Amino acid sequence: MNGLYTDDVLDLAKEVVTAEEIKDTEIAETVDGMSDEGLAVARVPITSAKGATHKIQTYADRALASKVKDNGTFKMNGSVFHVTNAYKYKTQDLHTFVKWLTRGDEEQIADILAILGGSFVPKLRGLDAVAAKRGMRPAAARDTFLEKVYDEKPKLVVINTDSASAPKWAEQMEDGDRLDPIE
Numbered sequence: 001m002n003g004l005y006t007d008d009v010l011d012l013a014k015e016v017v018t019a020e021e022i023k024d025t026e027i028a029e030t031v032d033g034m035s036d037e038g039l040a041v042a043r044v045p046i047t048s049a050k051g052a053t054h055k056i057q058t059y060a061d062r063a064l065a066s067k068v069k070d071n072g073t074f075k076m077n078g079s080v081f082h083v084t085n086a087y088k089y090k091t092q093d094l095h096t097f098v099k100w101l102t103r104g105d106e107e108q109i110a111d112i113l114a115i116l117g118g119s120f121v122p123k124l125r126g127l128d129a130v131a132a133k134r135g136m137r138p139a140a141a142r143d144t145f146l147e148k149v150y151d152e153k154p155k156l157v158v159i160n161t162d163s164a165s166a167p168k169w170a171e172q173m174e175d176g177d178r179l180d181p182i183e
Contacts, residue, residue, distance in 0.1 A: 065156035
């Protein structure tokens, strides 16, 4: 095989999935036999195949997230499949936030805003620490300066229950258990 095409890469990937090590596969033999120019050209179909499998995984994860949202969280083979309503924080009024933070004059605030940019969001722990230092409840500071912007689609979360960071509720589930859907 002198060149690789996306179909070749996808076909050869089947062997890699089940192989102990890639060096013992046909794709390794093919790659090892290529010149540096050939390998550079082969990156195109390899990248295309990677993109195709990523699209498949993304599509399947979205479909699974939708089904988990409708049918509920479940555990299978030591993994818990769960959905969350992902969100990001956004600073509501950056000017007011910087004014509160610095207690500076308008020129200083303008300079700081120029450096921070319009999409700056403070670190939550830092905001909490400054608020507490000033005698303000951290939750009140978050509510005053930040807002949660939720994603439109649920996000699939796959929890490995053997990991040290797995939540207790997930560890306590048995294979086949299903929790009620999130409202």
